[in-house]
Amino acid sequence: MRIARRIVAALGILVIALVLGVAVLFAAIQSAPGKRMLAAFASRMASQDGLTVAIEDISGFVPSDMRIARITLSDATGPFGTVDGLALAWHPLALLSGTVNVSALTADRVAIDRRPVLPGSTATSSSSSSSGGLPMIRVVLGKLEIADIEIGEDVAGMAAQLGLTASARLVDPAEGLALDFQLTRRDAPGELKGRARYAPDGGRDVLDLDVTASEPEGGLVARLAGIEGLPALALTVKGSAPLDDWNGTLAFDAGAAGRIDGTGAVRVVDTGRRIMLDVKGDVAGLLPASVRPLFAGETTLTGSAVATTAGPVQIEGLNASATGFGLALVGTLDPATQTADLSFDLVGGQAETYAAFVPGIAWKDWRLHAKVNGALARPNVDAEVTATGLGAHGYGSDRLDLALTTEATGSDLAFKLVGSAEGLTAAEPKVATALGKTATFAIKGALGDAGPNVTDATIRLTPLDLAFSGAAGPSGAKGALHLTRLDLAAFSGLANRPLSGTIALDGTIDTGDKFSAIALDLNGSAHDVATGIALADSFLKGETRIAGGVSRSADGAIRVSDLKLAADGLSLRVDGAIEQQTADLAASLKLNDLKRLDPRISGAANADLRFSSGFDALGLKGTVDIPSAVAMDKPIEALRLSVDLADLTHAPAGTIALDGRIAGKPAKGSARFTTETAGQRVDDLDFAIGGVRATGNVALAGGLAKGRLQIAASDLSDLSPLILTQIAGRLDATVVLDTPNNVQRIAVNGTARNIAVAGNRLDQADIDLTVADPANAPVLNGRATLSGLVTGSQRIEKATLTAKSAGSATDITLDTAFLGASIAARANVAPAAGSTRIRLDQLRLAKGPATVTLSQPANITLANGGVAIDRLVLATGGGGATISGKAGAGALDLTADIRNLPLALAAIASPTLDLRGTLSGNARITGTPASPSGNYDIRVAGLTMPEIQRQGAGPFDIAAKGTLGGGRVNVDAAINGRNISGLTIRGSAPIGAGNLDLRIAGAIDLAIANTALATSGSTVRGKATVDAALRGTAAAPSASGTVRVSGATFTDSVNGVTLTGIEAVLTGTDRAIEVTRLTAQTLQGGSLSGSGRIGLDAAAGFPASIEIRLTRAEILSSALIRLVSDGRITVEGPVATRPKIGGRLDIRRLDINIADRMPGGLDPLQVRHINTGGQKTVADTSLRAKANARAASANARRAKPQPAFVADLDLTMAAPNGVFVRGMGIEAEFGGDLTIRGTTASPTTLGAFNLRRGRFDILGRRLDFTEGTVGFNGSTDPTIDFTASTTTSDVTASVIVSGTASAPEISFTSSPTLAQDEVLSRILFGKSISTLNASQALQVAQAIAQFSGGGPGVLDNVRRSLGVDSLDVDATGQVGIGKRLNDRVYVGARQGPTASSGKVTVDVDVTRNIRLQGAAGADGAGELGVGAQWDY
Helix, strand or coil: CHHHHHHHHHHHHHHHHHHHHHHHHHHHHCCHHHHHHHHHHHHHHHCECCEEEEEEEEEEECCCEEEEEEEEEEECCEEEEEEEEEEEEECHHHHHHCEEEEEEEEECEEEECCCCCCCCCCCCCCCCCCCCCCCCCEEEEEEEEEEEEEECHHHHCCCEEEEEEEEEEECCHHHCEEEEEEEEECCCCCEEEEEEEEECCCCCCEEEEEEEEEECCCCHHHHHHCCCCCCCEEEEEEEEEECCEEEEEEEEECHHHCEEEEEEEEEEECCEEEEEEEEEEECHHHCCCCCHHHHCCCEEEEEEEEEECCCCEEEEEEEEEECCEEEEEEEEEECCCCEEEEEEEEEECCHHHHCCCCCCCECCEEEEEEEEEEECCCCEEEEEEEEEEEEECCEEEEEEEEEEEEEEECCEEEEEEEEEEEEEEECCHHHHHHHCCEEEEEEEEEEECCEEEEEEEEEEECCEEEEEEEEEECCEEEEEEEEEEEEHHHHHHHHCCCCEEEEEEEEEEECCHHHCCEEEEEEEEEEEEECCCHHHHHHHCCEEEEEEEEEECCCCCEEEEEEEEEECCEEEEEEEEECCCCEEEEEEEEECCHHHCCCCEEECEEEEEEEECCHHHCEEEEEEEEEEEEECCEEEEEEEEEEEEECCCCCCEEEEEEEEEECCEEEEEEEEEEECCCEEEEEEEEEEECCEEEEEEEEEECCEEEEEEEEEECCHHHHHHHHCCCEEEEEEEEEEEECHHHCCEEEEEEEEEEEEECCEEEEEEEEEEEEECCCCCCEEEEEEEEEEEEECCEEEEEEEEEEEEECCEEEEEEEEEECCEEEEEEEEEEEECCEEEEEEEEEEEEECCEEEEECCCEEEEEECCEEEEEEEEEECCCCEEEEEEEECCCCEEEEEEEEEEEHHHHHHHCCCCCCEEEEEEEEEEEECCCCEEEEEEEEEEEEECHHHHHCCCCCEEEEEEEEEECCEEEEEEEEEECCEEEEEEEEEEECCCCCEEEEEEEEEEHHHHHHHHHHHCEEEEEEEEEEEEEEECCCCEEEEEEEEEEEEEEEECCCCEEEEEEEEEEEECCCEEEEEEEEEEEHHHCEEEEEEEEECCHHHCCEEEEEEEEEEEEEEECCCEEEEEEEEEEEEEECCCCCEEEEEEEEEEEEEECCCCCCCCCCCCCCCCCCCCCCCCCCCCCHHHHHHHHHHHHHHHHHCCCCCCCCEEEEEEEEEEEEEEEECCEEEEEEEEEEEEEECCCEEEEECEEEEEEEEEECCEEEEEEEEEEECCCCCCCEEEEEEEEEECCEEEEEEEEEECCEEEEEEEEECCCCHHHHHHHHHHCCCHHHCCHHHHHHHHHHHHHHHHHCCCHHHHHHHHHCCCEEEECCCCCEEEEEECCCCEEEEEEECCCHHHCEEEEEEECCCCEEEEEEEECCCCEEEEEEECCCC
16 A cells, blocks of 8 residues: 555656646747747748748747747748738637637738749658548638738739638538638639538538639639630539538639539438539630640530438449540449449540640540449459550551459559550551551559559560560569560561561560669570571571570679570670679680682681770780681681780770681781870781782871881782682782871872772773872872773773872873773862862863863862852864853852753763764753752754664754752753654652652654564554653652544554554553553454553553454455454453453454465475486475475474563454365365464464365366364464365375465375375376376376466456355356355355356355255256264
């Protein structure tokens, strides 16, 4: 008990002491020093983050009724706000009940002069999972009054004075709530006032709102809100009723800027109260310009939610509609537990409304659907986004799908984003090819206090598959990389070269903290890589492997960990490190076959390098070895190049050495170089390779060089294995470098003989020249002579340059002869600071008969990158040219006057250009090179060249005039010539980049093509009128227009083709030439017409679709053949490569005329000569020899290379009948179908015209053909094959006619086999030749003469004059004629020597194989028969 009493006593004393201490402290604060200390303490506590608060002169009773004279607010630049006369009367003890009870808070003046400049505050993290928070504070404010509020112009864009009064009771709603306020402008009209009260009132829960505001135009609120036009504003919010049935209104009027109207309502329901909202208006003008397009037109917001008595708010629907979007939201929100279960859809409007946020964005449509549930701090999200027609900044996708899911895991929020894109596009075709058409990706990670952290990511494009696993976030990345596939072919366009092959890599990456370092470990391979670079591709075919690590640490050190590259024929290994102070990095390279580098060298090579001494003074030692190789067919043995270098990063120095044998000769050399304060030096340079040696020393200091270099090469071919180029000849030269008077001087003295290198040749050169101050004001002395210089197509027979200094100037003489031209010139060159003056005293240019000479000395000045010409006058035999002015980077002012200047002089610049004609005119060019202006007027007379002459197209006279300006040249030109009349070219063309705008019009005589057509025996007459436009760029021109041909005639004298009245209209665009009209007339009243299209696509071979229609067209008419046909011919496909010619010809008439006199003779008949003195020998020089010659010729044609133009064929020729073959006693009719296929170079005929009827007359003996065909094999000379047979006693004799119509071959056969003269005797007389009398033997001889080319053709001439198809006279004197009336009916008549011997015959073709035959005689007799024929 005693101890307890002591403890209680001690506690009592402690409490009393604390009370006394508080009382003493409270009393101290009431003193003036205490209040100053309190002011200082409060100032320090309130000042933070760049804000300084100064509290001055606290008075009154602390803390319940006190006054502060002034509070000053400052930032780093000084004070920006003050509060004067602040008074606070409140009840501190009310805090014990959780209430802030302020009786009065007043201030005499509050002034904000400008906006403060404060640094961004550093947010302190707090656990988002905390369920606690500040307790609800009850506020009772009896009076708030600020008499004067002054706002500076810098704050709101205008100065303003306001006054504020207010009172509030913000306590437990069950006790009622109240707020009254009034903010009034004191310096102008405008106020905001209102009241808000909530009174439970015995369960009626009355809510009373009444808020009004207004200000005139240019007011403070409009300015602060940034409303465009600063309109007058008016606002009212009203509503007073019990909450079970409450209605409110909202009205806001900003004039032309916008208006908002709305209603709100509260209704009681079973579970609580339903809150309804309906607001609409034109709000675009009230918002910043960047978001204004989203809200163009009317914007609406409607919604309904139930605030349940249990606490959660059930959102029945919240809908927002604006031009830029549409929103629909439903779900539940629980304010007490800070959780939600929401679902919403967001639909995007037109892309143009988002241009301010994402310039260049475009889409067809997009939609977001999402579900959100769980804690608001870490919600579970399941969202999907779909967009179509998406594009921005040259990239696009037909469809994009995204899916995002989140899940709360501890303090983090795990997320997964999956996406796919289809129809990927890119404005740059090369990029589009690299991207492919589809893409998919997936990203997994978590969102925590430190930001997002990605743990897995994959992306798949058409050319690649890439994956990452690990951790990647704002502080760095560490993990594994997997490139499972990279198809290089997709990147060919980007690389501007053909690529192929695949790459696969696995590796790890570590970027260190805050990406301060990077470390990569790789292991992968490449397969069949091709880059289009032969040097690289020779090693990369097959498999290439790479493995090892590369890293860079935070201090800059580089480490390579056993990095290996192994390819076909190549291996590389690098290992070690390079740090700031030390280094030990080794690299080795092995090449198994140098032929992979260049086919001119074979063998192996090795290289070993080692770096030392660190970045501060990096050193390098190494060797390159070629143990054994062959280059340019010469051996290389034990060749080694050694380097020993030091301090490469600051003052490089070291040695280089060469040792070995090349082409069986020693190859040795060395050099030493150092870096000194003044510059660099190369000493002891001495390299000797076979018969070539170079020695010397050179020192560089201040941009000047001193030293001596000497080359002695008795045989330059010893260098061929090193430079891999054939070189030959002898060279001896000495170069001396010195700097007299601190001016660089170079002296070259040398000779060269029979130099040959890379296809160029120099027979002889002697040079003894000295150049002083070559970089600034060069002065030359000496002489250089070249002879026999051949390079490409250029040959300079001799050139001599002589230079002699004259003080600071040089007199130069040049005398050159090349390719039949010569140039002789003499000039004085005087360089000075910044310029060079050239006085041209003599100039003579000659090419053949054309000569140009300088009429008087001319001054030319080179300065500041430009040239000034003081009257350069050139004279020719009958004219000349005068040029003067200046041209430079800054300005142009050139004048040219040209009179009859021979165009042949162009061959001086381009020897292969053989122009003829003269040039006259004048031009004035001013402005700048980037934008020249001026005018010109030029005339070209008699322009031609050999190519033009061979085509018979020239010469031409051209007159052109125009102006330059605005980056374009305007042209008005006229071209006239032998076959061109008044062809004009008008318009403009860009001087640099840009589009052409030219119009071409005029007439061209089609006879211009006759020279080219002459080789085929064709001519054309008529005119073509051209009206065309040329646009596009010079690199990709685009032509359009019309070419009209009227009244033209085409004649092919070889094939007898004549087309008259040719009318054609060709219309062209940049894509195609349309043959909109083509008509022509043929002889005998026929015609043809056509139309079609030729695409102007060179890559596709100019695809065509052309159709030509024939109507009774006589398309062949010669002594050999005449063809009249209907039909349709088509040309399809690429006309520049291999089109297809097809169609069908329905033949109306085809006459094939075998020549009346054969061009050669028959094979010699086996004739037994009777009663002759000896045997005659018949030379084998007639028909068989001709046939053999034709066969040999055909074989020779087949052996020729394919012609430049080849077309596929699929052409059908149809003739039911009407195909006649006549001549040499042959009278036959044919019909049928044949198809020509194959190609124009090698046509193939399927089918033939088959015999309908026919006979063969031999000296009055008539034979009927039993079989026969007519065909075509790629020419207009038909092939024939007829057989006529007759049987006499025991012998069947046949006549065979074969070959071509122009050179038929006639042979005789029999069964049993007899000699051909015997067969002929049996055919003519039905008996053996041995029994013939003299007259009959004579007839056999006549037959031989007929088939040898001597037979007459009188009957055929009579047939043609009568206009009948057949005419014959037999041995009995009967005359027969025949005429085909149409395709099916043939009528004939025969008349003998007596009146009763006449007969009329009619043949009717029922089908192709069945024929009705009838006859009626003059004696009353009649005949009728049916004939049938099939070919097997």
